[in-house]
Amino acid sequence: xxxxxxxxxxxxxxxxxxxxxxxxxxxxxxxxxxxxxxxxxxxxxxxxxxxxxxxxxxxxxxxxxxxxxxxxxxxxxxxxxxxxxxxxxxxxxxxxxxxxxxxxxxxxxxxxxxxxxxxxxxxxxxxxxxxxxxxxxxxxxxxxxxxxxxxxxxxxxxxxxxxxxxxxxxxxxxxxxxxxxxxxxxxxxxxxxxxxxxxxxxxxxxxxxxxxxxxxxxxxxxxxxxxxxxxxxxxxxxxxxxxxxxxxxxxxxxxxxxxxxxxxxxxxxxxxxxxxxxxxxxxxxxxxxxxxxxxxxxxxxxxxxxx
Numbered sequence: 001x002x003x004x005x006x007x008x009x010x011x012x013x014x015x016x017x018x019x020x021x022x023x024x025x026x027x028x029x030x031x032x033x034x035x036x037x038x039x040x041x042x043x044x045x046x047x048x049x050x051x052x053x054x055x056x057x058x059x060x061x062x063x064x065x066x067x068x069x070x071x072x073x074x075x076x077x078x079x080x081x082x083x084x085x086x087x088x089x090x091x092x093x094x095x096x097x098x099x100x101x102x103x104x105x106x107x108x109x110x111x112x113x114x115x116x117x118x119x120x121x122x123x124x125x126x127x128x129x130x131x132x133x134x135x136x137x138x139x140x141x142x143x144x145x146x147x148x149x150x151x152x153x154x155x156x157x158x159x160x161x162x163x164x165x166x167x168x169x170x171x172x173x174x175x176x177x178x179x180x181x182x183x184x185x186x187x188x189x190x191x192x193x194x195x196x197x198x199x200x201x202x203x204x205x206x207x208x209x210x211x212x213x214x215x216x217x218x219x220x221x222x223x224x225x226x227x228x229x230x231x232x233x234x235x236x237x238x239x240x241x242x243x244x245x246x247x248x249x250x251x252x253x254x255x256x257x258x259x260x261x262x263x264x265x266x267x268x269x270x271x272x273x274x275x276x277x278x279x280x281x282x283x284x285x286x287x288x289x290x291x292x293x294x295x296x297x298x299x300x301x302x303x304x305x306x307x
Contacts, residue, residue: 018040020040026049032060074087079143105123150263159204164199166190173303176261177237182239197225197230210232212229215229234289235287
């Protein structure tokens, strides 16, 4: 059985590392080769921080995959697509696959039971030869980044929503929706009028009694993101319409609409209970509306006038 280092903090001190603050969770990311924000992607630049104590430490290795016997009874969740999660002893094991690489995994992540430290192992392609100046393979590449964040949030930290988040001068509007509902369109409409935190993945967390929206690096079709946070003021459930219109949604209906537009920790019973409680409190504190909108410049003024 492959074991993680006894002192995970030592992993990042032996190598160059980068610190990221995402939704007020500080990540230390390091690799066997040079670590730079360019190896993560442009969308991470706004999330780089310095001088902070990491809550999550991740080290990326390009040393081929560890041999871990995975039994059917160890499988916690299977997306039936690109990833699966397994519990082996005191570790969680992420297994990532892709049609581009055939039936074998191309990446395996080993994490502690609280997901606060781990190692990402990458399969070495045939003929690969490491050269001076090579950059780290992005350990936060989709889908591991988002699944890991969901696991961390499910431990009483918050939730992640399929939504466009807008900071309109300190007022936070959450435009929740699934594919084709208009999240990226909404981001484009607001981009010159307010701060777009993200067009597809927003984290909600409670701070000092209020619920805040946080930007993330994991965007959809609209690539501009921001690392800020803003108090949540209103929730809108998006759909396209021939005229701008709203309909109030409350209670179980509003909670259910949020759940169906969220990244849910199906594999974690306590995490699911936490998520249900979080949304029950949210809809009891903040107004929620179903928003039919016209994709033009009339929408921001209409949204500002609601309520």
